[in-house]
Amino acid sequence: MDEHTAPGLAFLGPPGSYSHQCAVERFEDSVWYAAQSAITDVFHAVSAEVPFAVIPQENSTYGSVVDTYDSLRSPEAGQSVFVRGELTLSVKHCLVVRSGVKLEDVRRVMSHEQALGQCSRFLSEHLPGVTRTKVPSTSAAASAVLCCGEGTDEPESAAICSAHCASLFDGLEILRHDIQDEASNTTRFYILAKSLDAPLPGSSKQPRRQRALIRVGNQVKLQREYEPPSTSHSTRIITSTLLTTFGCPPLRIDRRPSLNDIPFDDVYFLEVGDLTLPVTAATIKNCEEEWLQRLQNGVEGINAAGGEATILGVW
Ligand SMILES: O=C(O)C(=O)C[C@]1(C(=O)O)C=C[C@@H](O)C=C1
Incomplete structure (x- = not known):
């Protein structure tokens, strides 16, 4: 597909990377592929012309992909770039x-x-x-x-x-062949889009909207002196309210230093999801709406408690 007939999708290039392989398996020729030279560039390439991207998020052997979480800390995340889906790929090196x-x-x-x-x-x-x-x-x-x-x-x-x-x-x-330490080595990728509810090209199957990624940090106005990490404000919010805020336990929590220039001030990335939502067509819409409302309430609750929460994605 060329640039005139399909949307663009950014990926970590050059072609032949695992990101490329994973994107082509999912999107085939429903998009044109825009190779980028770094993961942060893939994230920042999401735009009107290139409305989608695929970035690696976590590997089952080596853990979180640091450049991806660094991109998710940026102000564009949750404003003009959103997580809209996930993909997994078996990785044999x-x-x-x-x-x-x-x-x-x-x-x-x-x-x-x-x-x-x-x-x-x-x-x-x-x-x-x-x-x-x-x-x-x-x-x-x-x-x-x-x-x-x-x-x-x-x-x-x-x-x-x-x-x-x-x-x-x-x-x-x-x-x-097969030099990876673990035979089951698998990488999980996020699909990025320009809005929280952008329909994905290439398949009639759209994300179920059962999961969300929320970033939680401190309100910048709470700038303060250095506090030991165990008592920092976002740590307190995490431990006291966050685990119950969304009405279900987080599926995963990641942490990166905040961009606030306060030593050991962190932002947290929570994936939350209600995987028990029923799947019949008749109930899907109501359940999704109720779930999105719960997310919104949770975010407002965190903000009222002195945190700064942003919905980075729903899928
Ligand atoms: O370098 C690539 O081929 C990528 O797509 C990046 C990446 C990663 O960042 O995890 C993707 C899958 C594998 O885990 C190894 C590398």
Whole structure:
């Protein structure tokens, strides 16, 4: 699909990254794909021209994707960029080199920091002492490997990426398959959109609106002296009210330093969801409305208690 006939979708490029693979599996040719060079750029690419994006949120082995939570801290999150869905992808990594290069020749391994983390056992056992270099994506690593080694100023390098990614570049060879530490290695992605209720292209199946992502921090006007983290204001709000505010326990909680320039002041990201909502067509609408009202009430309750809560997404 081209830019004139379909909406754009931003992803972490170049093509061949896991983000790209995951987006293509879900959206096929219902969108045109806008490659970005960093996760924060993917987030900020969401606009009238590119109304959708896919960003990695968490990996089952290595945990939260820091750049994604850093983007979710920004003022655009919950104002002009919203989480509108989730996707999961089974992630099987390969060790990839220029054709003909042997394992013992490799002096450096390049990949996205998540992929390096997900393969740390393999790297310690098979490439001990070899430099691990973070690059913006697994596909950027695959492409960079071609410019390393003999005849260049760069040490002989390997990349960690998918087998599909390796097949997209001429001159690459897979040295090892399945090098991830856990066989079940899976990454969860968020689908981003320009509004809380934007219909998603590519499938008649729309998100059920059973889950929400809420960011909770301190009101900026509560600027104050440094307090030890255990008693900071947002920590108190979290522990005293938040766990019950939405009428159901959070499904997950993540935390990043706030942008308030107060040491150890944090923002929390709560995924809440009522997975018990009935699914019959007749009841769906009422339940969704009641659930959205509960979310709104919860947010207002937190704000009244001195916090600053924003709904970042519903799906
Ligand atoms: O580098 C890529 O291929 C990405 O799409 C990024 C990313 C991530 O940030 O977690 C996505 C899936 C894998 O967990 C490894 C890397």
